[in-house]
Amino acid sequence: MPELPEVETVRRGLMQPLLGAIIERIIIRQSRLRWPIPLALTDCVPQQRILDLQRRGKYLLLITTAGTLIYHLGMSGQLRVIAADSPVKKHDHVDLVFQNHTCLRLTDPRRFGALLWTTAAPQLHPLLAHLGPEPLSATFNAAYLYSVLQRHKQNCKALIMNSKIVVGVGNIYATEALFHAGIHPTRAGNSLTKQQCMALVTAIKRVLKHAIAKGGTTLKDFIQADGKPGYFKQQLFVYGQHGHPCQRCQTLIEKLSLNQRTTAYCPTCQR
Protein backbone atom coordinates (compact mmCIF):
# COMPACT_ATOMS: atom_id res chain seq x y z
CA MET A 1 0.00 0.00 0.00
CA PRO A 2 2.24 2.76 1.14
CA GLU A 3 5.09 4.78 -0.14
CA LEU A 4 6.41 7.83 1.67
CA PRO A 5 3.39 10.09 1.00
CA GLU A 6 0.99 7.44 2.30
CA VAL A 7 3.06 6.85 5.45
CA GLU A 8 3.35 10.60 6.02
CA THR A 9 -0.42 10.93 5.55
CA VAL A 10 -0.97 8.21 8.14
CA ARG A 11 1.48 9.86 10.55
CA ARG A 12 -0.29 13.20 10.31
CA GLY A 13 -3.65 11.56 10.82
CA LEU A 14 -2.46 9.72 13.91
CA MET A 15 -0.81 12.68 15.63
CA GLN A 16 -3.91 14.16 17.20
CA PRO A 17 -5.45 10.90 18.48
CA LEU A 18 -2.20 9.37 19.72
CA LEU A 19 -0.06 12.15 21.19
CA GLY A 20 -0.10 11.87 24.96
CA ALA A 21 -2.16 8.67 24.97
CA ILE A 22 -1.21 6.10 27.58
CA ILE A 23 -0.92 2.48 26.49
CA GLU A 24 -2.89 0.02 28.57
CA ARG A 25 -1.85 -3.16 26.81
CA ILE A 26 -0.97 -4.70 23.48
CA ILE A 27 -2.91 -7.52 21.85
CA ILE A 28 -0.90 -9.57 19.36
CA ARG A 29 -3.15 -11.95 17.45
CA GLN A 30 -0.64 -12.81 14.73
CA SER A 31 3.05 -12.26 15.44
CA ARG A 32 4.33 -13.65 12.15
CA LEU A 33 4.83 -10.55 10.03
CA ARG A 34 7.98 -9.72 8.00
CA TRP A 35 9.83 -10.47 11.22
CA PRO A 36 8.25 -11.93 14.35
CA ILE A 37 6.74 -9.27 16.57
CA PRO A 38 8.76 -9.33 19.82
CA LEU A 39 6.54 -10.93 22.44
CA ALA A 40 8.39 -8.90 25.08
CA LEU A 41 6.20 -5.99 23.94
CA THR A 42 3.47 -7.40 26.14
CA ASP A 43 5.58 -6.43 29.14
CA CYS A 44 7.38 -3.39 27.72
CA VAL A 45 4.58 -1.13 26.54
CA PRO A 46 1.87 -1.05 29.26
CA GLN A 47 1.69 2.30 31.14
CA GLN A 48 3.93 4.01 28.56
CA ARG A 49 2.89 7.39 27.18
CA ILE A 50 3.13 8.27 23.46
CA LEU A 51 5.53 11.21 23.32
CA ASP A 52 5.91 11.67 19.58
CA LEU A 53 5.14 10.20 16.19
CA GLN A 54 7.94 10.39 13.64
CA ARG A 55 8.66 9.01 10.19
CA ARG A 56 11.94 7.79 8.72
CA GLY A 57 11.53 6.69 5.13
CA LYS A 58 8.52 4.40 5.21
CA TYR A 59 9.00 3.51 8.87
CA LEU A 60 6.62 5.02 11.41
CA LEU A 61 8.18 5.62 14.82
CA LEU A 62 5.98 5.72 17.91
CA ILE A 63 8.17 7.26 20.58
CA THR A 64 7.11 6.22 24.07
CA THR A 65 8.50 6.88 27.51
CA ALA A 66 10.33 3.55 27.59
CA GLY A 67 11.31 3.00 23.96
CA THR A 68 10.18 3.23 20.36
CA LEU A 69 7.66 1.11 18.48
CA ILE A 70 8.78 0.79 14.84
CA TYR A 71 5.93 0.12 12.40
CA HIS A 72 6.30 -0.71 8.72
CA LEU A 73 3.21 -1.21 6.57
CA GLY A 74 4.80 -3.35 3.86
CA MET A 75 2.54 -3.67 0.82
CA SER A 76 -0.86 -4.02 2.41
CA GLY A 77 -0.66 -2.62 5.94
CA GLN A 78 -3.22 -0.24 7.45
CA LEU A 79 -3.20 1.61 10.77
CA ARG A 80 -6.39 3.03 12.21
CA VAL A 81 -7.48 4.43 15.54
CA ILE A 82 -10.81 2.91 16.48
CA ALA A 83 -12.82 2.00 19.58
CA ALA A 84 -11.00 -0.71 21.53
CA ASP A 85 -14.06 -2.96 21.39
CA SER A 86 -14.49 -2.75 17.61
CA PRO A 87 -15.17 -6.18 16.09
CA VAL A 88 -12.01 -7.96 15.01
CA LYS A 89 -11.81 -8.87 11.35
CA LYS A 90 -9.52 -11.15 9.42
CA HIS A 91 -5.92 -9.87 9.31
CA ASP A 92 -6.36 -7.50 12.28
CA HIS A 93 -3.02 -8.59 13.72
CA VAL A 94 -2.18 -6.13 16.50
CA ASP A 95 -4.08 -3.71 18.76
CA LEU A 96 -2.28 -1.13 20.84
CA VAL A 97 -4.98 -0.44 23.42
CA PHE A 98 -5.06 2.92 25.19
CA GLN A 99 -6.49 3.93 28.55
CA ASN A 100 -9.13 6.05 26.81
CA HIS A 101 -10.67 2.88 25.31
CA THR A 102 -9.41 3.51 21.79
CA CYS A 103 -6.84 1.37 20.05
CA LEU A 104 -4.34 1.60 17.21
CA ARG A 105 -5.15 -1.40 15.04
CA LEU A 106 -2.66 -2.85 12.56
CA THR A 107 -4.27 -4.75 9.69
CA ASP A 108 -2.02 -6.37 7.09
CA PRO A 109 -3.33 -9.17 4.84
CA ARG A 110 -0.04 -9.91 3.10
CA ARG A 111 2.02 -9.62 6.31
CA PHE A 112 4.97 -7.92 4.64
CA GLY A 113 4.77 -5.28 7.34
CA ALA A 114 6.60 -5.22 10.66
CA LEU A 115 6.33 -4.12 14.25
CA LEU A 116 9.57 -3.90 16.20
CA TRP A 117 10.77 -2.35 19.42
CA THR A 118 13.93 -0.60 20.48
CA THR A 119 14.97 1.08 23.70
CA ALA A 120 17.93 2.78 22.02
CA ALA A 121 17.79 5.80 19.72
CA PRO A 122 15.63 4.55 16.81
CA GLN A 123 18.04 5.80 14.13
CA LEU A 124 20.56 3.29 15.50
CA HIS A 125 18.25 0.34 14.89
CA PRO A 126 19.76 -2.02 12.27
CA LEU A 127 16.85 -1.40 9.87
CA LEU A 128 17.25 2.37 10.05
CA ALA A 129 20.98 2.79 10.55
CA HIS A 130 21.99 2.50 6.90
CA LEU A 131 19.17 4.36 5.23
CA GLY A 132 19.91 7.11 2.72
CA PRO A 133 18.71 10.73 3.04
CA GLU A 134 15.08 11.80 3.20
CA PRO A 135 13.99 12.83 -0.30
CA LEU A 136 12.45 16.09 0.93
CA SER A 137 15.56 17.14 2.85
CA ALA A 138 18.25 19.50 1.55
CA THR A 139 20.76 16.64 1.76
CA PHE A 140 19.02 15.03 -1.19
CA ASN A 141 20.16 17.31 -4.00
CA ALA A 142 21.53 17.14 -7.54
CA ALA A 143 25.19 17.02 -6.49
CA TYR A 144 24.50 14.13 -4.12
CA LEU A 145 22.44 12.10 -6.59
CA TYR A 146 24.94 12.67 -9.39
CA SER A 147 27.87 11.51 -7.25
CA VAL A 148 26.00 8.35 -6.20
CA LEU A 149 24.64 7.44 -9.64
CA GLN A 150 28.11 7.86 -11.14
CA ARG A 151 29.20 4.81 -9.17
CA HIS A 152 26.44 2.50 -10.43
CA LYS A 153 25.71 1.04 -13.85
CA GLN A 154 22.36 -0.40 -12.75
CA ASN A 155 19.21 1.13 -14.28
CA CYS A 156 18.30 4.47 -12.74
CA LYS A 157 14.83 3.35 -11.62
CA ALA A 158 16.26 0.64 -9.38
CA LEU A 159 18.72 3.17 -7.98
CA ILE A 160 16.16 5.79 -6.97
CA MET A 161 14.10 2.99 -5.36
CA ASN A 162 17.14 1.84 -3.35
CA SER A 163 16.64 2.99 0.24
CA LYS A 164 20.38 3.19 0.82
CA ILE A 165 20.50 5.91 -1.84
CA VAL A 166 17.26 7.72 -0.98
CA VAL A 167 14.36 6.54 1.17
CA GLY A 168 10.65 6.53 0.48
CA VAL A 169 10.57 6.34 -3.32
CA GLY A 170 8.56 3.27 -4.29
CA ASN A 171 7.27 1.96 -7.59
CA ILE A 172 4.52 4.53 -8.16
CA TYR A 173 6.51 7.65 -7.45
CA ALA A 174 9.72 6.40 -9.08
CA THR A 175 7.70 5.76 -12.24
CA GLU A 176 6.05 9.18 -12.07
CA ALA A 177 9.23 11.10 -11.23
CA LEU A 178 11.12 9.59 -14.17
CA PHE A 179 8.32 10.71 -16.48
CA HIS A 180 8.40 14.26 -15.15
CA ALA A 181 12.18 14.35 -15.45
CA GLY A 182 11.99 13.04 -19.04
CA ILE A 183 14.31 10.12 -18.25
CA HIS A 184 13.80 6.59 -19.57
CA PRO A 185 13.64 4.09 -16.68
CA THR A 186 16.20 1.72 -18.21
CA ARG A 187 18.94 4.36 -18.41
CA ALA A 188 22.05 3.31 -16.53
CA GLY A 189 22.69 5.38 -13.40
CA ASN A 190 26.14 6.37 -14.58
CA SER A 191 24.78 7.62 -17.90
CA LEU A 192 22.74 10.46 -16.39
CA THR A 193 24.09 13.98 -16.74
CA LYS A 194 24.23 16.48 -13.87
CA GLN A 195 21.33 18.30 -15.45
CA GLN A 196 19.27 15.12 -15.55
CA CYS A 197 20.09 14.40 -11.90
CA MET A 198 18.91 17.89 -11.10
CA ALA A 199 15.67 17.30 -13.03
CA LEU A 200 15.19 13.94 -11.30
CA VAL A 201 15.72 15.36 -7.80
CA THR A 202 13.28 18.17 -8.57
CA ALA A 203 10.73 15.72 -9.96
CA ILE A 204 10.98 13.36 -6.97
CA LYS A 205 10.49 16.20 -4.49
CA ARG A 206 7.63 17.66 -6.48
CA VAL A 207 5.78 14.39 -6.94
CA LEU A 208 6.13 13.41 -3.27
CA LYS A 209 5.07 16.84 -1.97
CA HIS A 210 2.12 16.92 -4.32
CA ALA A 211 1.04 13.41 -3.26
CA ILE A 212 1.29 14.31 0.44
CA ALA A 213 -0.84 17.39 -0.21
CA LYS A 214 -3.47 15.13 -1.81
CA GLY A 215 -3.43 12.61 1.02
CA GLY A 216 -1.55 9.91 -0.85
CA THR A 217 -2.54 7.57 -3.65
CA THR A 218 -5.43 5.18 -3.20
CA LEU A 219 -5.16 2.32 -5.67
CA LYS A 220 -7.02 -0.43 -3.92
CA ASP A 221 -7.15 -0.33 -0.18
CA PHE A 222 -5.12 2.64 1.03
CA ILE A 223 -7.09 4.80 3.41
CA GLN A 224 -6.04 7.65 5.62
CA ALA A 225 -6.26 7.43 9.38
CA ASP A 226 -9.70 9.02 9.20
CA GLY A 227 -10.86 6.34 6.77
CA LYS A 228 -10.87 8.58 3.71
CA PRO A 229 -9.06 7.63 0.51
CA GLY A 230 -6.10 9.56 -0.91
CA TYR A 231 -6.69 11.62 -4.01
CA PHE A 232 -3.36 11.50 -5.82
CA LYS A 233 -4.46 8.75 -8.18
CA GLN A 234 -6.04 11.33 -10.45
CA GLN A 235 -2.63 13.00 -10.83
CA LEU A 236 -0.80 9.96 -12.16
CA PHE A 237 0.68 10.56 -15.63
CA VAL A 238 2.16 7.14 -16.42
CA TYR A 239 1.73 4.68 -13.55
CA GLY A 240 -1.09 2.33 -14.53
CA GLN A 241 -1.63 4.30 -17.74
CA HIS A 242 -0.10 1.91 -20.27
CA GLY A 243 -2.18 1.75 -23.44
CA HIS A 244 -3.48 5.27 -22.84
CA PRO A 245 -2.17 8.36 -24.66
CA CYS A 246 0.51 10.42 -22.92
CA GLN A 247 -1.08 13.57 -21.49
CA ARG A 248 1.84 15.60 -22.81
CA CYS A 249 2.41 14.24 -26.35
CA GLN A 250 -0.40 11.71 -27.06
CA THR A 251 2.03 8.84 -27.72
CA LEU A 252 0.70 5.60 -26.20
CA ILE A 253 2.22 4.87 -22.78
CA GLU A 254 4.14 1.59 -22.75
CA LYS A 255 5.12 -0.74 -19.95
CA LEU A 256 7.94 -3.13 -19.26
CA SER A 257 9.11 -5.25 -16.37
CA LEU A 258 12.19 -3.86 -14.68
CA ASN A 259 13.67 -5.30 -11.48
CA GLN A 260 10.58 -7.49 -11.19
CA ARG A 261 8.35 -4.42 -11.06
CA THR A 262 5.99 -3.08 -13.69
CA THR A 263 7.24 0.18 -15.11
CA ALA A 264 5.23 2.50 -17.33
CA TYR A 265 6.81 5.21 -19.44
CA CYS A 266 6.27 7.44 -22.45
CA PRO A 267 8.63 6.38 -25.23
CA THR A 268 8.58 9.90 -26.67
CA CYS A 269 8.91 12.05 -23.54
CA GLN A 270 11.40 9.81 -21.76
CA ARG A 271 14.84 9.25 -23.27
Added chain:
DNA sequence: CGAGCAACCTGCATGC
Protein backbone atom coordinates in the same frame (compact mmCIF):
# COMPACT_ATOMS: atom_id res chain seq x y z
C1' DC B 1 31.59 -5.40 -3.85
C1' DG B 2 27.54 -4.83 -7.21
C1' DA B 3 23.70 -6.84 -9.64
C1' DG B 4 19.95 -10.07 -10.23
C1' DC B 5 16.35 -12.44 -8.35
C1' DA B 6 13.78 -15.56 -5.04
C1' DA B 7 11.34 -15.23 -1.08
C1' DC B 8 8.00 -13.72 2.38
C1' DC B 9 2.05 -13.61 2.13
C1' DT B 10 -3.00 -12.94 0.65
C1' DG B 11 -6.50 -11.09 -2.38
C1' DC B 12 -8.25 -10.03 -6.61
C1' DA B 13 -8.93 -9.82 -11.68
C1' DT B 14 -8.72 -12.51 -15.68
C1' DG B 15 -9.14 -16.35 -18.74
C1' DC B 16 -10.23 -21.05 -19.80
Added chain:
DNA sequence: TGCATGCAGGTTGCTC
Protein backbone atom coordinates in the same frame (compact mmCIF):
# COMPACT_ATOMS: atom_id res chain seq x y z
C1' DT C 1 -19.05 -22.19 -11.20
C1' DG C 2 -14.34 -23.64 -10.43
C1' DC C 3 -9.65 -23.62 -11.03
C1' DA C 4 -5.10 -21.97 -12.59
C1' DT C 5 -2.46 -17.99 -13.48
C1' DG C 6 -0.53 -13.59 -12.90
C1' DC C 7 -0.19 -9.42 -10.63
C1' DA C 8 -0.07 -6.01 -6.58
C1' DG C 9 2.03 -0.07 -3.05
C1' DG C 10 8.24 -3.42 -0.11
C1' DT C 11 12.44 -5.14 1.44
C1' DT C 12 15.92 -8.61 2.84
C1' DG C 13 19.13 -11.82 1.86
C1' DC C 14 20.69 -15.37 -1.08
C1' DT C 15 23.46 -16.36 -5.18
C1' DC C 16 26.81 -15.37 -8.91
